[in-house]
Structures are given as C-alpha cells and as structure tokens.
Amino acid sequence: MSGNPITDAVFQHTAKLSRLEIKPEESYIKDQLAQAAEYVEVLKELNTDNIIPTYQVNHKSNVLREDIVEASLSQELALSQAENTDNGYFKTTATIKK
Amino acid sequence: MTITPIIGLEVHVELKTKSKMFCGCDANHFHVEPNTHTCPVCLGLPGALPVPNKTACEWCVKLGLALGCSINEESFFERKNYFYPDLAKGYQITQLQKPFAVSGKLNIDGREIRINRAHMEEDTGKSVHVDSSTLLDFNRSGVPLVEIVSEPDLQSPEEAKKYLNKLQQIIRYIGVSDADIEKGSMRCEPTVNLKIDNFYTPLVEIKNVASLTGVMNAIQYEIDRQAKQFEIDHIEKNSTNKTTRGWDADKNQTFLQREKEGSADYRYFPEPDIPPITFTKEQVEEIKKTIPELPDQKIIKYKTLNLSDYDANLLADDSVFSSAFEKSLNNSTDPEFAKFIANLLNGPIRTNLNETQSEIDIEKINPSYFQELFSKKSELSSSAIKQIVVESYQTGIDPLEIAKTKNLFQVSDTGTLEEFAKQVIEANPKAVEDYRKNPLAIGFLVGQLMKISKGSANPQSGKEILEKLLTNGR
C-alpha cells in the first residue's frame, strides 16, 4: 500500500470485485483507503520471520460431522424472504457475469 | 512444423454421501422439487456456519490414495471469493494451499499421467436462464465435490478419453461416486495449448463439455483452431493471456467466454469458520485398507490366468462384475476354467443383464455350479451351455438339473451315434458320393446327423463316427 498509491484504476477494480457501486459523493473512500493503508505500515516494524500465522485462535482441529441427513427448511420457509420467486425457484434478473 | 498438443484435465466428482459437505441437508438433488433440500448453511443465510462432512473428507483421501497421491498430514479449507447468483455465500469453500491429496498418477497404456492434486470443495446451486431472468435452485448448493487436477501430460483427445474412462472406473470401483458424465456427477474441463516447434500457444480452458465424445471433439477442435490461429498471429502463451472458451455441442465449436480471472482475484484466504484437519499415518493406512483391489491390479492377475487383454479388461471394468468372476473362479488357477467362466460371464450373462437392464447379483453366483458345468462341457453343445448358465443364474437351479430336464445332454456314446450315422449315410447317398470326392462335404452329413438326433448329438463325436464309417467303405 505505501509506495503503491491507490490509483483510480485500482479503486474501480476493487469496487468491481466487491460488487459495490461507489457513488461520486463517496469517492472520498479512496483517500480513506489510502489512510488506512498508511496506518497499517506500522506492522513492518515487527520481525515475523519464522512466525507461524494464527488463523485459529483456539487451536482446534478435526471438527467434523457424521454423514447423517437432517431436516431441511421447507421450500416455503426457504423462499419466504426473497423478493422474487417463481414456482419454487428464486428468481433474479440481475445479469452478473461469472 | 511439429505440433504437440498439451492437454490437462480438471475433473469434478460429486461424492455420493447422504448429506451435504457442510450441513446435514440431503445431498440428493436429482428429480427433487427445487429448494426443498436447503438450510441456513447451504442457502447462505446470515449467521450460518459450515461444519465439514467426515465421510466426504475420508472419501476424498480414499480417492487420492486410489490415484497414488500422498496425503497431507494437515490440510485446511479456504474461501474462494466471487459473485454469482448460484453461489449462495458469495464465496465457495474449497482448498488451495493445503489440499487433502497431492502428487498422484494414472497409468494410461503404459504412460504415466501425473495428477497434481485431489481436493475437497462444495458445489454451487443450479441456475436456469429463462428469457432475461435466472431461476435458482439451491438443492445442489453444498454437495461435496472432489476436484482432481492433472498435470498437462495428455497429448491427444484419445488419451484424454482414456484418462477419463480410467478415472471413472477407479472412482466407481471405490464406490465414492456414480461418476456419471451425463448426469453431471462427473464434470470435466480440459485445458489445451500447443507446442509448435519451440513456441507455446496461449492456454485455453474449455467449459460446458457434457459428454466423453464432447471432450474429445472439443479438444480436437481447439487443437485445430489454435494451430490455425498461431499461424495467423504468432501470439505466444504468457502469464496473463489464458482464456476460457465454451463448447457448443450443436455447432461443434468453442467460443470465447471471458478472460480468465487471475487466481489472486479470488482473494483466497483460509476459512476462519473451519479448524484444520489432520490425518495421521495410521488413519491414512486405515482408509487405504478400505480400497479394494483396483482394475489395473485385477487385469494383471487375470492375465496370469492366460486370459486375453479383451477378456481381462471387460471383466475388470466393473468391480461387482470382477467380484462375480472371482467368486465363480473360486481360487482355481486353471486357465481353461478361467476362460470358460470369462466367456460365459462376458457373453450370455452380460447379454441377459443388458436385456433385463439389471446389474449382476453376486448372491446369484454359485461357484460349484460353474465347476459342474465345466466338468460336463464335453456333453453339452456351446449353445446349450449358454442357455443353461443364464437359466441357472436366474433361477438358482443346478445347471445339470436344467440340462437333464431340458434334455440338453448331447449324446456322445458310440453306439447311439453309430445308429444315427448309419441312418444318415443310408438316407443321403448323393451326399456320401460328394464326400468321397471332397472330404469337406462331411459338413452336410454332420448337419443331417444333428437333425436326426434332434440336436442331441455331439457334433464333434458325430463327425468322427461318420468319417470312421465312411472310411470303412460303408
């Protein structure tokens, strides 16, 4: 981030990846990203060679479930909160490219 | 100009677990009312959390082992972040840095095709495009998938087909999936590029191939297309020009879909909701023990019994069928007996199964029946044997009983045959004359003998007796 200023292109790309529309009046977010980026530079002060990252703070492992079927939601409940449904299906007119 | 195709295959296999990968919903999504097998987890409702299916993980390890992979002692899940309506959470839980299985191989006609990895992930929902809308069914969302990635070691469409057949066979053998390409429980995406002299064409990933023939055709199409394209533009492969093309089976061509997103744009990071999974050497050994003898090993074994490549391959193709063969053989090492059984199983039994659209039932296989039949084979015509074995399989009745009841035993005793032969010779003077001129004309007389004996004469013995009598000038 530092030494890599957040260009408009990067900002647009980030918004696209986030599926967010940043309105013109919100464009100040770009500067705030840069600010936050500056702030976290402080981590460079710490030596982390040979340090294993902590992805899980309570050190668990092998939490698995048996292959048993449990009750599902009814179709009605599953669809109940959708704006658009059609004959048991969720429906969207959004054209999102994969 | 030397053109060498470089082909890699990415295969997704749907495991036939009862429940889904990260929740307890019924994993069956075939012919099920839409959105009836969903829950907060696989529907991506706010606050829901994934918990991995133990059987699915073990089966992924099992599949990896069957493909000769090493199993990572510790592995973990990661999130692959992208947006698509059928991806409920906006990310797919998959594996990247530490998959369950790595570095395996598959043997195709003596050539080793390297397998990069076999890892665990979840399937997306299904989307159907209707006019300008998309209809979504999340019954398939969260079903366990194993992704098997080969190195680009394949060199032709035929090889690709063989690889897929082999893979399918092994997967079915170990019983973790139906691996049915038409039904979608095995999906394949080839990646193709060419080496033209010392240049490499850009990589192309092909999507939407729905059958084995489709795979072959799509790969061939791409090989041809890339060769032509390179002649025109001489564009070489680099780290950013990989593309994705869709296969159109109707038009028999590929078409550009999109520029492939770089893997970093998926923003992979370790899944914080799922602790890592470890497999000790002992646990891996336990899983290894559950792997049955695989086709390759069986074929080698069968060939030591002097069975042909064809017979051996056919018998080993299906694990139940091969078990039926081995049960019938009952540890015998007699090549003749082996061939006898092979012919019957691969022939009349298989035909009968196809006609009745059934799978072979190992309970119906009785080794002693095969032995009996084998011991009396000289007294039965080959067509009689075929008839008897099918009926015995269907009914469970002793084959010799059937032969007796249906009067199928061939007459071989000299006395009876001589009687018949004498009758035939008397009734067919012209044929006898023909025989004097040409010994091959014995065939007609043998035919008459069969007729007069109502098919019960042993043709070989009958022929010998006719010849003896005729030689004696009678």
Add this chain to the structure above:
Amino acid sequence: MTTLNQLTLKEAKEGLKSNKFSPTELTQSCLDRIKSLDKKLNSFVTVCEEDALKQAQSADIFLPLGGIPIAVKDNFLTKDIRTTASSRLLDNYIAQYDATTITKLKNAGAIIIGKTNLDAWAHGSSTETSDYGPTLNPWNPEHLPGGSSGGSAAAIAADETIISIGSETAGSIRQPASWCGVVGFKPTYGRVSRYGVIAMKSSTDSPGPICKTVDDAADVLEIMSGGDPYDATSINEAPWKKPEIRTNLNGLKIGLPLSYFPSQTQPEVKSSILSAVETLKKLGAQIIELPDVLDPKYSIAVYTILQRSEVSSNLARFDGIRYGHDRSFFGTEAKRRIMLGTYSLSAGYYNAYYLKAQKVRTLICQDFDKQFQKVDALIGPVSPTTALKLGATEGQSMFGEIQDMLVEPSSISGLPGISIPCGFDKVGLPIGLQIITPQKREDLVYQIAKLFEDNTEYHLQKPQL
C-alpha cells in the same frame, strides 16, 4: 421507589418466585419504560410488545430465566422476528431460524422484548453508524453509548430491560458497557456459539451478556455458553458454570500494562483505574506494573486488516436474491470496510497485509502468554476516554479501530474480558475497568469482578432519565 424494570436479574427472579409480581407485570414494566424513553434514546430497532406479553402470560418462572425480559442485539437471528443488523439492506428481513444462543435463552424461559440497535453490521464503536439513527447515552443524550452493542448497553443502563446480550469482535461488548456504566462480559472466543449471529470477523466474534451486575452477566453467560455442533469453532465443552466467589484476592497477581494508558487517555479515566488498583490491593491482590506489554498500536493494524478482510467476504452473501435488498443498500461505513478488505486480500497485497497481520497476531498471543507467566490477570481502562459526543465519528475513517485499541489485543487473542463500572468523569459519564485473563479463565474474571463490585457502589448508580 423501584419499579419492576429497574430490578436486576437476581432480584427479578426472587420476586417472581416469591409471587411478588407476575411475569406479565415485569414485562409490562419494561415495555412501559421503553415506550416512555425509546423515541429519544433509540435503543431498540424492533420492540416485540405483543409477542412478549403473550409469552409472559404463559411463562414458567422455574426455568433459569423464566419470565425474564431480554433485549437482543439485532445481529442475532431470532426466528419470525425482524433482524436487521441495523442496516437498511435487511430492513424487511424476518429471520428464518434462531441462533443457537437464542434457542438456549428461549429454552431457559427468557422473553425477547426487542432487538437492540447497533452500528450497522457491527462495524463501529459508537452506534452512530446505524442506519436507524444513533442510540443516545442514557447518562447524557448528547453523548454516544459506544458500540457496536450500544443499543443493548443503553437499554440496560436505562432499565428498559432486565438483561441483554451483545457481541464483541473487538470491544463491542466491553466498550459500550464502559461508556454506559454497566457490566459487559466478553467470554473466551468459542465459549458461546456464533451460529446465527451475523458474521463480522469470524475469527474473533464473541457473543456475550450485557447486564446490570456481575452476577447477572455470569448467570446469562451460563445459559448462553456450551459447545455447538453447528459451530466448528466453538469450544467443545459443557456450558460454563459460575464458580464460588472469593472472599479476598490474596495470592492473586494482577498486571497493569503501562501501554494501556496512551497519550490520549482522559485524566479521570486514569485516576479511576488507579483508584480501582488501590481497591484491588486492599482486597489482597498484588498489583504488578507491566512495562513491556506489546504496544496496542500493532493490534490496531492487525485488527484493521483482518477484520476488514473477513468482513468483505462475510458480507458477500448479501446480494438481495434470497433475502434482503440489493447491495446498493449498504451504508458508506460498510462499503468502506468491504473495499479495504477486498483490497487487502487482492493480488499483490495478500502477503504484505493479510498474512503479515496473521503473523503479528501470533506475536500478540505470545505476548499475552508471556505476561500471564508473571500475572494471573490483567486490568486497565476499557477505553482511553469516556463517552464521546454525537458526531465524533464523522470523517474518522478509523474511529472504531483506534477507540478500541485497549480491547483489540485481547479480542484478537480470543481472551475473555469484562468491563465493570469503576468511576465517573467530572461531567458524570461512566468509566469502565476491564479484567482480562488467559483463555477459558472466565472463573477468575468473574471472581475478581464480583469482589470489586461487592466492595464498590458505582454499579448502583443510575442515570437520571
């Protein structure tokens, strides 16, 4: 005269059991209080008047929380009740299932009186960034209650409910508790199931109680806690049980990290903590100053990166297809966090930021391990200041992360911590003392906090409303 809504959990239970009043009267008293106050205070996004009274009528007072009204932070899914995470995006979302914690609380007889306000998506430390307007601090309506569980903390401070629950990712229970002068108990990560709590930062989110007394909070934590097969990160143990109380702190070593008094610390905050230190000493504890605790500034950076990265992924499911509205309904704060998260995880930055942050996280955990070799618990202020004024967060892109610097280290390390009232500043705003212990030592947290509370009277003061 005490009205029923002003009772603690302990008092309410005693009253119900001895038939001094009915569950309906108790619930009605809270509802009346809400009606008279909440238009101004705005603690609640949704009030469940009808349902609550119905449940009160058939309440079983012999259940552990039988007939007791509870206010639930609006990021817990409560079946058939509107759940918004204080975002317009979920304005019309009726939860389709109950969070595990909610099931446990319901099974214990608790009556959900309403869903409380929070910073939208729990992104904040003020409750000012709620899409439903800020909650006001009951002690002074020109000030903020803290966040993100500001609604729950305010509801407790204003006696709009008997008990409440919130969630903490990095300070969201302790900080509003401290700014509102109530008790906020953040348990060990994994102690309480996260299933059904709208995810913010999955690797530190910890649901927990916000209540009027230490005993109340402990009693509620007992009900909330326990392993959950639906949450793979939950601690696979039986529910936590409150231990015996201590009569003194003899033999206990309590550490005071000097780095927990940064330059911006308000003088009254410092003096209250030092006065608390004296109280603890009198109770028999040995107080040890710790000069070498890792500077909280690193925690701010770690937390900023990790939280926003996970948030960007956790909010990806909100696409408006299966529930809620589309992504254009996200507020600016949510957008900002998602953008930074996406950026931190993107090509070229993963190694420099996400991975680095996870490694520094290890250093932070190791630092605590080192400190806990010397001491049994740590204390300090929860927040460098008392409740800030409305509008304080405007233009401050890292407001929350910086405000929470004193609680981020322990959250990142999954440690349990409590905030208890320990004083007031010169304008009467509350100050909170935090007590932190190693993982799974909620017993010690409780014992120290309970003894301190029994020997002070800060918790007995109520705001003038």
